[in-house]
Amino acid sequence: MPLQTVEPQRLYRQIAEQLRSLIGGGEFAPGTRLPAERDLAKQLGVSRPSVREALIALEVEGWVEIRTGSGVYVLAHSGATVNGAATQVPATEWGPFELLRARRVIEGEIAALAATQARRKDLQTIGEAIAFMQADVARGLAPLEGDRAFHTAIAQASDNVVLLETVQTFWDARHGPLFERLGGHFESQSVWRLAIAEHEAVLAAIKVRDADGARAAMQQHMDKTNARFSASWRRANSSRQPA
Template sequence: MSLGALRPSPLVEQATDHLREQITSGEWAVGTRLPGETTLAKALGVGRSTVREALRALAGAGLVQARQGSGVFVIADKPHEDWSARLRRAAVTDVYEVRVLVEVEAARLAARRRTEADVTALREALARRRDAGNAGDAEFVRADIALHETVVAAANNPVLTGLFAEFVPVLEQRLLDLVELLDLRSGDPHHGDESHAALVDAVVAGDAEAAARVLRDELEQTLALLRSRPGR
């Protein structure tokens, strides 16, 4: 085995990259038992603790698995694709279908759980969205997403908030593409103002079913437009 000694810092990342290359290149096939930590450390010119951290990273990527008393074995030759990467390459219709599932329930919960601070934040987010109607598409899209983030935050469920946060970078680009693709603001630079105002009103009033219905209708209208266009 000839891996080549590593340069100083960041050693763990370098060790992980070197070991990953051995696996993805086929040098270490699926089912192969990796050399021991001492052997790997000597080959890479690093300490055993660095090798240990690298192996943990590879295990997290789904490439290797430690078996009690037997060693570390290669279990896959391709790393798991993380959630963010999968979202980035997903079809916009797929993203919107999941968005409906997540946000509609978030709106329902927000209407039941919103605090006074949430009410203030919702009204401010709606006002910013309206102000952004006089700006360019990028600013308008950011303000639109910020309002939706505020609705999700008002559900006061940290898991739901964290899940939606994963969507935000993808949504921003996809929504900007969508606004341009469907020319949504050509006739109305404040596109969707009425439905967003109704959503905020329903959440503030504590009407869970109205909040869910308004948001579902808005998102599904956009989804229908997307599905009507070839290749989407």
């Protein structure tokens, strides 16, 4: 038998596989609640964000249900389906928290570059993106297009096409099933308003050409987004989450 390519698994997928095996083996019966994230993280020797990513993957695939204000429960069936086909998280999908950590590093530096290189038209474009977000929120909509335009405009202001395409790749990854499902548990119009204020702080630093301030403001935005995604399920609500 010929050897096959061995591909490294992302940590959250390894955790999800362990939990899936335990559920399939009857360790956790349908209808029972899984241990708290803190306890699972301690038993597995991993971080709580990695456990949360794994639980979200299991929810996407129909193994568990995350109930706001209660916890994570095992479902009676073993897999969700879409048009008769089993739902699977792509093997290449980045974990949401891993993505946010990468964005914190890279987009922080991009914001610092933008502060030193942004032209008047760049500032106008960034400001228009924020205004677009504000208008959507005022109508009760999730301002995704404006959010994308904001981060893209800052990357464009850095005057580096590689950085621009990197941010666009980040944004595309943000719309994978894990990130979308996680956001669905925590997003709201009030959260979007907080994110807009964080965006405004980034723009304010760029306008006065404060590179350190722009970097810090962007990193704080990512940190606060991470914190919102890390909130207890008991404080979760339904809508859409910015980043």
